[in-house]
Amino acid sequence: MRVEAVILSHRDWGETDRFLGLFTRELGKVHAIAKGARKPQSRKAGHIEPLMRTQLQLARGRDLFIVTQAENIEAYEQLRTDLTLLGYAAYCIELIDRFTYEEGENRPLYDLIRNTLQRLSTQPDPVFTVRYFEIRLLDLLGYRPHLFHCARCEADIKPEDQFFSAEQGGILCPTCGRGTGGARPVTMNALKYLRHFQRSSYRDAKQAVIPATTHRELEILMQHYLTYLLERNLNTPSFQRRIQKGEAIDLGTPKE
Numbered sequence: 001m002r003v004e005a006v007i008l009s010h011r012d013w014g015e016t017d018r019f020l021g022l023f024t025r026e027l028g029k030v031h032a033i034a035k036g037a038r039k040p041q042s043r044k045a046g047h048i049e050p051l052m053r054t055q056l057q058l059a060r061g062r063d064l065f066i067v068t069q070a071e072n073i074e075a076y077e078q079l080r081t082d083l084t085l086l087g088y089a090a091y092c093i094e095l096i097d098r099f100t101y102e103e104g105e106n107r108p109l110y111d112l113i114r115n116t117l118q119r120l121s122t123q124p125d126p127v128f129t130v131r132y133f134e135i136r137l138l139d140l141l142g143y144r145p146h147l148f149h150c151a152r153c154e155a156d157i158k159p160e161d162q163f164f165s166a167e168q169g170g171i172l173c174p175t176c177g178r179g180t181g182g183a184r185p186v187t188m189n190a191l192k193y194l195r196h197f198q199r200s201s202y203r204d205a206k207q208a209v210i211p212a213t214t215h216r217e218l219e220i221l222m223q224h225y226l227t228y229l230l231e232r233n234l235n236t237p238s239f240q241r242r243i244q245k246g247e248a249i250d251l252g253t254p255k256e
Helices: 077-081 083-099 107-122 126-141 188-199 212-230 236-244
Strands: 002-013 017-024 028-034 053-060 065-074 162-165 170-172 184-186
Touching: 002 028, 002 083, 002 107, 017 083, 017 107, 028 053, 077 083, 077 107, 083 107, 083 126, 083 212, 083 236, 107 126, 126 188, 126 212, 162 212, 184 212, 188 212
Parallel strands: 028 065
Antiparallel strands: 002 017, 002 053, 017 028, 053 065, 162 170, 162 184
16 A cells, blocks of 8 residues: 655664654554664665655554555655754644544645645744644644634624633633633734634735734643643643753654
8 A cells, every 4th residue: 555644753663673653645644664674774764754754655464554665755854954943843743643543534634734844844934834733733623712702602702802711612701711710811912813824724824924922822822722632741842942942952853
């Protein structure tokens, strides 16, 4: 079976093999063994690194797919030579890995991660790319936040600062938000951009010029909602914070 895949993760398996996490165009998320991939003479090794988009030939084994051939399509080299971009890409990959299971083909989700890696490699504003990715990911996973009406009383949202409740799945009006434990304040400016992302194509959405303070507010809000849905913390945000602080980090994809 021939598939196109983004490599989500890999780890050593046995003495010479690699265990791969893949998100494929044809099958959705799967796991596979690349036999002999750690041998010095292996032809597969350079084609199955995390963050690569690769053409794979898969054979069905007893419990797992076996990679019999691998040919790189796009290595996204820019992501591997820039630590900031690497951190953003690894964050997007971690979200895909955490939220998905082996449930079959999901072409829109595959297109989202493929397009996001391409945009991170080529677009001038990676922060915008990541914020847009988060909103589109929530849509595709069935967690689209309510942004136009109060998630509790369903009243229309007025042009004023509001609250966001991860438990309620969206915006709460000031009346409902003040009485709800765990609800977080959200400025009307941040809400405006969230709505813009939710209803716009990438081409239209990127016309917006978003202040750095609003980007930071959106980052905190989205990570709060995503970790609530996952019921666990993510690993890559701490990697990103170390980069921002200028700490010494070995170049490579952050691992769990």
